[in-house]
Structures are given as C-alpha cells and as structure tokens.
Amino acid sequence: MEKLLAEVKNLLTKTGYKILKETRMTNDKGTVLKLTKGALVNVYDTGTIVCQGKDITGTQECLKELM
Numbered sequence: 001m002e003k004l005l006a007e008v009k010n011l012l013t014k015t016g017y018k019i020l021k022e023t024r025m026t027n028d029k030g031t032v033l034k035l036t037k038g039a040l041v042n043v044y045d046t047g048t049i050v051c052q053g054k055d056i057t058g059t060q061e062c063l064k065e066l067m
Helices: 002-014 056-063
Strands: 019-024 030-035 039-044 049-053
Touching (some): 002 019
Antiparallel strands (some): 039 049
16 A cells, blocks of 8 residues: 555656645545645555545546556
C-alpha cells in the first residue's frame, strides 16, 4: 500500500496537483489525499483508488494508469 500511495502522490504532483492534506481514514482502511483543486483521492489498503469531489475527471485521467 505504501508503494501505491507514493506512486499516486508522485503522479499527482507531476501533473500540477498540490496535496493540501494527507490523513488516514477513520476506519483505518486507507489514506485520503485532499487536493488544492477540490478533489479527494482515497487510496485504500486493498489497492483501490477512488476520486471524489471537484475536478475528478482530471484527477482520474492523471491516475488512470494506476486505477
């Protein structure tokens, strides 16, 4: 999971997204990345990546190779 999270963060920053906040989910099943462009990226311990919030089309496009 840590490797996937690092890859997600790397791809996001390479494409111009800035991570405002990184927190562990309250259910302890993954990590939430809050981005400056209004999107949330949930990276689950199972390897699943879920984009939510604003500008998810751009975020999903950025992460499509990992999803």
